[in-house]
Amino acid sequence: xxxxxxxxxxxxxxxxxxxxxxxxxxxARYDLDRTKGTFSRPAHKLYGQSYVDKILVLVTAxxxxxxxxxxxxxxARRMAPKAIVFDRANTIxxxxxxxxxxxxxxxxxxxxxxxxxxxGDALRIEPxxxxxxxxxxx
Amino acid sequence: xxxxxxxxxxxxxxxxxIDVGSFFDAPDFVVVGQAHVMADTESLGEEGVxxxxxxxxxxxxxxRVRVPTITDPRGVDFDTYKRLRQTDAMAEIEARAIxxxxxxxxLMTNTCINYQTILPAVRGEHLAMGDTGVVIYxxxxxxxxxxxxxxxxxxxxxxxxxxxxYGYHLDRxxxxxxxxxxxxxxxxxxxxxxxxxxxxxxxxxxxxxPVVAGIGRPPNSDELKHFGAALASFGSVALxxxxxxxxxxPTLGAAFQGRSVPVAQTIGEAEIQxxxxxxxxxxxxxxxxxxxxxxxxxxxxxRLADLLDGRRVHGATTLVVTTSPExxxxxxxxxxxxxxxxxxxxxxxxxxxxxxxxxxxxxxxGWQRLVTNSxxxxxxxxxxxxxxxxxxxxxxxxxxxSGRIA
Numbered sequence: 246x247x248x249x250x251x252x253x254x255x256x257x258x259x260x261x262x263x264x265x266x267x268x269x270x271x272x273a274r275y276d277l278d279r280t281k282g283t284f285s286r287p288a289h290k291l292y293g294q295s296y297v298d299k300i301l302v303l304v305t306a307x308x309x310x311x312x313x314x315x316x317x318x319x320x321a322r323r324m325a326p327k328a329i330v331f332d333r334a335n336t337i338x339x340x341x342x343x344x345x346x347x348x349x350x351x352x353x354x355x356x357x358x359x360x361x362x363x364x365g366d367a368l369r370i371e372p373x374x375x376x377x378x379x380x381x382x383x
Numbered sequence: 384x385x386x387x388x389x390x391x392x393x394x395x396x397x398x399x400x401i402d403v404g405s406f407f408d409a410p411d412f413v414v415v416g417q418a419h420v421m422a423d424t425e426s427l428g429e430e431g432v433x434x435x436x437x438x439x440x441x442x443x444x445x446x447r448v449r450v451p452t453i454t455d456p457r458g459v460d461f462d463t464y465k466r467l468r469q470t471d472a473m474a475e476i477e478a479r480a481i482x483x484x485x486x487x488x489x490l491m492t493n494t495c496i497n498y499q500t501i502l503p504a505v506r507g508e509h510l511a512m513g514d515t516g517v518v519i520y521x522x523x524x525x526x527x528x529x530x531x532x533x534x535x536x537x538x539x540x541x542x543x544x545x546x547x548x549y550g551y552h553l554d555r556x557x558x559x560x561x562x563x564x565x566x567x568x569x570x571x572x573x574x575x576x577x578x579x580x581x582x583x584x585x586x587x588x589x590x591x592x593p594v595v596a597g598i599g600r601p602p603n604s605d606e607l608k609h610f611g612a613a614l615a616s617f618g619s620v621a622l623x624x625x626x627x628x629x630x631x632x633p634t635l636g637a638a639f640q641g642r643s644v645p646v647a648q649t650i651g652e653a654e655i656q657x658x659x660x661x662x663x664x665x666x667x668x669x670x671x672x673x674x675x676x677x678x679x680x681x682x683x684x685x686r687l688a689d690l691l692d693g694r695r696v697h698g699a700t701t702l703v704v705t706t707s708p709e710x711x712x713x714x715x716x717x718x719x720x721x722x723x724x725x726x727x728x729x730x731x732x733x734x735x736x737x738x739x740x741x742x743x744x745x746x747x748x749g750w751q752r753l754v755t756n757s758x759x760x761x762x763x764x765x766x767x768x769x770x771x772x773x774x775x776x777x778x779x780x781x782x783x784x785s786g787r788i789a
Contacts, residue, residue: 336549
C-alpha cells in the first residue's frame with residue numbers, strides 16, 4: 246500500500262515524477278541558474294543539482310517577486326521543475342504556479358514534507374484532492 | 384467577467400485570481416486602490432513579453448487596467464545600457480515590453496520607491512503591490528494592506544480592480560508572532576539593512592510578523608526602506624511592527640493584538656558584526672560598487688554626491704547608482720547627477736541593478752567582487768555569480784575610490 250500524504254488543495258494538473266528534496270527554501274531569482282537548469286546559489290543545499298523535470302520538495306519560498314513570471318518562462322523553455330511541494334508556500338510561488346499552470350501543493354497534515362518524502366521517491370500529486378502519494382514505499 | 388463578456392484579458396485575470404484565492408482560502412475579493420507590477424524583462428523572458436503583447440492586441444475596452452497600475456524597475460535604462468555593457472537585444476525586448484504595458488494603460492513609473500516618489504499608501508488602504516520592499520514598507524510603515532503580488536497577479540488586480548482577500552488583507556494575519564529586542568543603534572543604511580537581514584533570517588517565513596523593540600530614535604524613510612527591503616529579502620517577510628514607530632504598534636499589546644507576547648530575541652553589536660563578517664573580504668580588489676536596491680531617494684543621492692565631491696572612482700572599479708526616473712530628473716535639475724558622474728560614477732534611472740541582467744553584466748564587464756550598502760543586494764546577488772560585500776555608505780565610496788576593500 247503506497248504512502249498517502251494529505252495536504253491542502255493545490256494548484257495545477259495531477260502529475261507523477263521523481264522527488265528532489267532538501268531542508269531548504271526556494272526562489273527562482275536568487276537560487277537558480279535558469280539557463281542551465283541548476284541551483285546556482287552556493288549556500289543552497291541543492292547547489293549544483295539539476296531541477297529540470299523534478300518534483301522539488303522544499304520548506305518554503307522566499308524573497309523575490311520575480312519567481313511569479315519565471316516559472317512560466319522556465320516551463321516554456323522546458324527547463325522547469327515538474328512540480329513544487331512546500332511545507333508552506335508563499336504568495337508569489339502560488340501565483341507563479343497558477344500563471345505557469347505548474348503543479349504546487351503545501352500544508353501537509355503529517356507535517357513538513359521535506360521530512361516525509363525522501364530524495365528519489367516516486368510521487369503522484371493530485372492537487373484537486375489535496376493528495377501526494379509516495380509510490381515506491383509502503 | 385469569468386464568462387468572457389469583458390474580454391479575454393479580464394477573463395484570464397479573474398480565473399488567475401480565483402486559482403490563487405482558492406489556494407489561500409480567500410473568502411471573497413477586496414477592491415484595491417493601486418496595483419504595482421514587477422515585470423523586468425529578465426524575469427519576463429520572451430515568453431512573458433509575448434504573453435503581454437497578446438493582451439496588448441485586444442480592443443481598448445478589453446485591455447485597459449481599471450485602477451492606477453504602476454511599474455517596478457525595468458531591465459534596461461536606454462540612456463545607460465551601453466555603458467553597463469547590456470546588449471541591444473536587451474534594449475529591444477525592453478522596448479517591446481514597455482509598448483505592451485503602455486497599451487494596457489499601465490503607468491511606467493519604473494520604481495521600487497513609489498512610496499517615496501509616486502503616491503504613498505494610507506492606513507487601511509488595500510493594494511496589490513509587487514516588489515517585496517514596496518509591500519513590506521506599505522504594510523508596515525503606512526499600515527496599508529497588500530500581499531506580495533507577483534507581476535501576473537498585480538496585473539490581474541489592475542485589470543479587475545480587486546484582489547483575493549487573504550494574507551495581509553485580513554487583520555488576524557497582522558498580529559506580531561515574534562519579538563526582537565535591538566540593543567545596538569543602527570548608524571548607517573547598511574546597519575539598518577543588516578538588522579533587517581538578521582531578523583529576516585531568524586523569521587524566515589511569509590507568515591511570520593516580527594515585532595521590533597528597542598529602537599531609540601525614530602528612523603527616517605530611507606532607513607526603514609533599507610530595513611524593510613532586507614527583512615523581506617532575507618525572510619520573505621511582508622509585515623513588521625516597530626514599537627512606538629509603526630502605526631499598528633503603539634504598544635506591545637497592540638502589536639501582538641492582545642495575544643501572548645513571546646520571549647524576545649536580542650540583537651546587539653555581536654550579531655551585527657557577525658552579519659557583516661559573512662560578506663567581509665578585506666584587501667580584495669573591488670570590481671563594482673552599487674548604490675541601489677532599493678533605488679536611491681533624493682536625500683541618499685545628495686549625500687552620495689557630497690561624499691564623491693573632489694574624488695575620482697578608481698580606474699579598475701565601476702560605481703553604479705540606480706534611482707527612479709522622478710529622482711533622476713530632480714537630481715539632474717539640482718546638479719547632483721553631474722557631481723556623481725564627474726567623479727566617474729554611472730547614474731541609471733528606472734532600473735535597480737539586480738533586475739537588470741546582473742549575470743550578463745558581470746560577464747560582459749568582468750565583475751565579480753561587488754561592494755554595496757544594500758543588505759538586500761548582498762542577499763540576492765550571490766545567486767548571479769557575484770561575491771558581495773556589505774559596507775557603510777561612506778566605506779562603499781572609499782572602496783570605489785581606492786579600488787580595494789579597506
